Amino acid sequence: xxxxxxxxxxxxxxxxxxxxxxxxxxxxxxxxxxxxxxxxxxxxxxxxxxxxxxxxxxxxxxxxxxxxxxxxxxxxxxxxxxxxxxxxxxxxxxxxxxxxxxxxxxxxxxxxxxxxxxxxxxxxxxxxxxxxxxxxxxxxxxxxxxxxxxxxxxxxxxxxxxxxxxxxxxxxxxxxxxxxxxxxxxxxxxxxxxxxxxxxxxxxxxxxxxxxxxxxxxxxxxxxxxxxxxxxxxxxxxxxxxxxxxxxxxxxxxxxxxxxxxxxxxxxxxxxxxxxxxxxxxxxxxxxxxxxxxxxxxxxxxxxxxxxxxxxxxxxxxxxxxxxxxxxxxxxxxxxxxxxxxxxxxxxxxxxxxxxxxxxxxxxxxxxxxxxxxxxxxxxxxxxxxxxxxxxxxxxxxxxxxxxxxxxxxxxxxxxxxxxxxxxxxxxxxxxxxxxxxxxxxxxxxxxxxxxxxxxxxxxxxxxxxxxxxxxxxxxxxxxxxxxxxxxxxxxxxxxxxxxxxxxxxxxxxxx
Amino acid sequence: xxxxxxxxxxxxxxxxxxxxxxxxxxxxxxxxxxxxxxxxxxxxxxxxxxxxxxxxxxxxxxxxxxxxxxxxxxxxxxxxxxxxxxxxxxxxxxxxxxxxxxxxxxxxxxxxxxxxxxxxxxxxxxxxxxxxxxxxxxxxxxxxxxxxxxxxxxxxxxxxxxxxxxxxxxxxxxxxxxxxxxxxxxxxxxxxxxxxxxxxxxxxxxxxxxxxxxxxxxxxxxxxxxxxxxxxxxxxxxxxxxxxxxxxxxxxxxxxxxxxxxxxxxxxxxxxxxxxxxxxxxxxxxxxxxxxxxxxxxxxxxxxxxxxxxxxxxxxxxxxxxxxxxxxxxxxxxxxxxxxxxxxxxxxxxxxxxxxxxxxxxxxxxxxxxxxxxxxxxxxxxxxxxxxxxxxxxxxxxxxxxxxxxxxxxxxxxxxxxxxxxxxxxx
Numbered sequence: 016x017x018x019x020x021x022x023x024x025x026x027x028x029x030x031x032x033x034x035x036x037x038x039x040x041x042x043x044x045x046x047x048x049x050x051x052x053x054x055x056x057x058x059x060x061x062x063x064x065x066x067x068x069x070x071x072x073x074x075x076x077x078x079x080x081x082x083x084x085x086x087x088x089x090x091x092x093x094x095x096x097x098x099x100x101x102x103x104x105x106x107x108x109x110x111x112x113x114x115x116x117x118x119x120x121x122x123x124x125x126x127x128x129x130x131x132x133x134x135x136x137x138x139x140x141x142x143x144x145x146x147x148x149x150x151x152x153x154x155x156x157x158x159x160x161x162x163x164x165x166x167x168x169x170x171x172x173x174x175x176x177x178x179x180x181x182x183x184x185x186x187x188x189x190x191x192x193x194x195x196x197x198x199x200x201x202x203x204x205x206x207x208x209x210x211x212x213x214x215x216x217x218x219x220x221x222x223x224x225x226x227x228x229x230x231x232x233x234x235x236x237x238x239x240x241x242x243x244x245x246x247x248x249x250x251x252x253x254x255x256x257x258x259x260x261x262x263x264x265x266x267x268x269x270x271x272x273x274x275x276x277x278x279x280x281x282x283x284x285x286x287x288x289x290x291x292x293x294x295x296x297x298x299x300x301x302x303x304x305x306x307x308x309x310x311x312x313x314x315x316x317x318x319x320x321x322x323x324x325x326x327x328x329x330x331x332x333x334x335x336x337x338x339x340x341x342x343x344x345x346x347x348x349x350x351x352x353x354x355x356x357x358x359x360x361x362x363x364x365x366x367x368x369x370x371x372x373x374x375x376x377x378x379x380x381x382x383x384x385x386x387x388x389x390x391x392x393x394x395x396x397x398x399x400x401x402x403x404x405x406x407x408x409x410x411x412x413x414x415x416x417x418x419x420x421x422x423x424x425x426x427x428x429x430x431x432x433x434x435x436x437x438x439x440x441x442x443x444x445x446x447x448x449x450x451x452x453x454x455x456x457x458x459x460x461x462x463x464x465x466x467x468x469x470x471x472x473x474x475x476x477x478x479x480x481x482x483x484x485x486x487x488x489x490x491x492x493x494x495x496x497x498x499x500x501x502x503x504x505x506x507x508x509x510x511x512x513x514x515x516x517x518x519x520x521x522x523x524x525x526x527x
Numbered sequence: 528x529x530x531x532x533x534x535x536x537x538x539x540x541x542x543x544x545x546x547x548x549x550x551x552x553x554x555x556x557x558x559x560x561x562x563x564x565x566x567x568x569x570x571x572x573x574x575x576x577x578x579x580x581x582x583x584x585x586x587x588x589x590x591x592x593x594x595x596x597x598x599x600x601x602x603x604x605x606x607x608x609x610x611x612x613x614x615x616x617x618x619x620x621x622x623x624x625x626x627x628x629x630x631x632x633x634x635x636x637x638x639x640x641x642x643x644x645x646x647x648x649x650x651x652x653x654x655x656x657x658x659x660x661x662x663x664x665x666x667x668x669x670x671x672x673x674x675x676x677x678x679x680x681x682x683x684x685x686x687x688x689x690x691x692x693x694x695x696x697x698x699x700x701x702x703x704x705x706x707x708x709x710x711x712x713x714x715x716x717x718x719x720x721x722x723x724x725x726x727x728x729x730x731x732x733x734x735x736x737x738x739x740x741x742x743x744x745x746x747x748x749x750x751x752x753x754x755x756x757x758x759x760x761x762x763x764x765x766x767x768x769x770x771x772x773x774x775x776x777x778x779x780x781x782x783x784x785x786x787x788x789x790x791x792x793x794x795x796x797x798x799x800x801x802x803x804x805x806x807x808x809x810x811x812x813x814x815x816x817x818x819x820x821x822x823x824x825x826x827x828x829x830x831x832x833x834x835x836x837x838x839x840x841x842x843x844x845x846x847x848x849x850x851x852x853x854x855x856x857x858x859x860x861x862x863x864x865x866x867x868x869x870x871x872x873x874x875x876x877x878x879x880x881x882x883x884x885x886x887x888x889x890x891x892x893x894x895x896x897x898x899x900x901x902x903x904x905x906x907x908x909x910x911x912x913x914x915x916x917x918x919x920x921x922x923x924x925x926x927x928x929x930x931x932x933x934x935x936x937x938x939x940x941x942x943x944x945x946x947x948x949x950x951x952x953x954x
Contacts, residue, residue, distance in 0.1 A: 330607020
């Protein structure tokens with residue numbers, strides 16, 4: 016019996032969307048895609064721009080930077096510099112996916128497969144998301160955050176609140192716990208505990224900064240006592256708990272920015288995996304629908320042209336090149352995993368004895384659930400993928416006038432290319448490693464941050480401006496030292512320090 | 528199992544970002560104002576009806592964050608290798624930051640060095656344009672008999688037309704009435720039902736058949752009575768009531784007076800027109816209703832429409848007093864100062880017949896100045912002042928708050944002069 020196609024025209028209607036969703040959902044279940052309930056929302060392009068500028072969150076507190084984002088998006092869109100994304104999907108339960116009304120029916124189906132079944136199942140099953148975010152609570156927390164910020168604005172003025180938020184935003188990448196599992200966020204609890212916390216925190220801070228010295232036990236010499244006792248990577252957390260001069264409401268604002276940064280942290284760590292997974296499934300689901308006769312050839316043509324645009328990787332010497340396309344990379348790895356399971360070669364048997372010839376669905380689900388970009392690439396990128404994409408590694412040393420091609424996609428280079436690429440996706444490598452190492456408790460209360468250099472890569476020019484923000488939050492002097500090995504390569508102070516002529520020379524010599 | 532909900536959100540508001548946008552404009556107020564001031568001088572005359580594109584240096588709005596700078600040693604993976612082998616060495620491009628940068632630090636490379644450009648709407652444009660300006664001597668004029676009424680919500684009535692029914696209140700009344708009128712019956716009903724139940728619980732022999740029948744009949748009757756109670760009745764209805772409230776007139780009339788004698792070139796007229804236009808837009812922001820009267824003159828004055836005012840050209844001598852006289856007449860005819868705020872702007876190149884200037888002074892001081900809110904005179908000429916200017920200077924001394932005059936030499940003076948004339952006075 017041949018299946019009649021669901022639709023033939025390119026116009027979409029609500030019943031059609033529901034019908035496509037039903038069919039896609041059925042097939043997705045056969046592939047064991049386990050998802051949160053879907054909430055598919057049809058929106059106009061203006062609304063899509065709104066969604067864009069609030070980092071895709073359905074609601075957020077007010078801040079000028081979102082206005083800037085909005086103006087930028089609007090301008091680019093109206094001038095035709097960029098098209099809007101076909102979809103935005105939010106890690107929440109139910110999982111909210113925005114579809115644009117301008118899309119054709121094939122596009123809507125593609126987006127449903129991509130977002131509502133691809134991303135959605137990733138959100139629900141990847142270990143990072145499972146342990147670090149609470150999809151059911153995020154919307155409530157956003158409501159809480161928005162209300163709290165509004166309250167603060169009413170009480171303390173928009174300007175004051177904005178200052179604190181500006182400073183927190185500058186540090187938001189340093190408001191996450193990388194290793195410790197954070198407690199989940201729940202709006203109700205937040206609200207209930209907030210007052211209690213305000214009082215308690217202030218008390219703690221006061222204890223720390225009490226001016227009357229507590230007699231130390233004789234055994235511990237005073238100068239050995241450093242605070243914090245271990246370097247702290249979560250700078251915002253440290254500030255929230257210890258900054259001497261912050262008001263309780265300011266601490267709460269720091270907390271809000273920090274919590275939201277934490278919520279987005281898994282997404283930043285799984286870009287390749289997540290986009291690759293969604294692309295793999297829209298591709299697989301649509302093909303399966305075609306095989307079963309649910310969609311026509313014309314529909315398939317349009318789908319394929321969109322799909323190939325999404326996973327297009329311009330080569331390094333193209334003027335469109337702006338780094339590796341995470342969609343392409345992820346898609347290629349997943350697809351190659353499936354190939355290795357179904358049609359393994361000798362090379363695959365040698366490289367991936369656990370995968371070659373095994374059940375492909377088991378393998379893919381395992382790969383999606385238990386890794387992040389870095390380990391995923393290290394574990395699953397096969398030589399075939401590297402060959403297909405013609406990957407090669409370029410070594411750039413600032414002291415040399417030439418680049419060195421350190422490895423290419425050949426027998427000697429596979430492992431190196433793979434290891435380097437994995438490292439490139441290691442978030443802690445992508446962002447400078449900066450930690451709070453010392454606070455001068457007994458002296459001028461200054462805080463010292465240490466930047467530990469990797470391969471002697473210095474900080475960017477923003478560092479001084481960011482320090483200003485740290486200074487605003489901390490309330491006392493802030494120092495930053497940039498360290499390679501045991502050498503201090505650069506020092507920054509806020510407020511800036513006048514250098515004596517000798518020091519100037521010394522500073523200058525560091526860069527020779 | 529249906530696991531998906533499709534929701535049409537298109538009807539929801541699309542201006543979610545309005546607040547954030549506003550905040551952004553507020554924050555960069557200084558930049559935007561500067562751009563607006565520059566723009567107004569560059570714009571063509573007919574061009575005040577749309578927004579403006581504003582550029583701010585990216586540096587000024589950049590949000591800083593820690594990131595990797597250039598330098599040090601790093602490895603970058605690129606796709607699309609064509610000819611390289613391991614160990615090849617490639618010269619770095621001179622100058623720039625090197626080709627490999629893009630993939631390594633996505634944070635820094637996203638934004639170019641171009642200015643951040645965006646568009647503000649016409650309303651915002653005008654707001655920035657006229658910020659800190661105010662209309663001098665604005666007065667609420669007497670109540671005009673016609674048209675100046677608004678309908679204000681004024682409680683509820685029991686009578687009205689169907690389209691003004693207040694549904695919530697009507698239903699609330701109906702509900703209350705039903706409770707009030709049926710209360711007694713309901714109580715009785717409840718009581719009876721209890722009795723019947725009690726009776727039925729007894730053994731069949733012990734029942735009082737007579738009373739039972741009577742009670743059941745009464746229950747029946749009460750039931751019907753309650754059911755007959757209308758769900759909604761005429762006197763439940765409540766209507767929204769509106770009241771006509773007279774409002775003080777907030778109307779203004781603006782007189783544009785311009786010399787179109789031979790000595791006024793098209794260029795001078797363009798400048799005058801810009802000035803009039805600014806004034807018009809400014810007035811329009813302050814008054815709901817505004818009328819404009821165009822009077823042009825050479826040796827005699829004529830009231831004309833806008834098109835003719837700006838574009839027709841005639842030659843001849845100049846008698847300024849003719850226009851002033853005409854303005855006085857028009858005011859007397861159509862715009863009683865008791866009901867209108869009257870503003871006048873006069874543009875001229877300063878030429879006038881010498882024996883006419885004293886007459887102008889007389890006219891202004893005696894008949895016109897007492898009637899108007901504000902009179903501004905701009906002289907568009909690079910030359911020395913002539914008799915008219917000096918005559919007007921006398922008027923200014925007489926009415927320092929209501930009379931203003933400035934000289935304009937080239938188009939870039941127009942806006943500053945305009946600002947100067949309408950600067951908010953610190954009191």
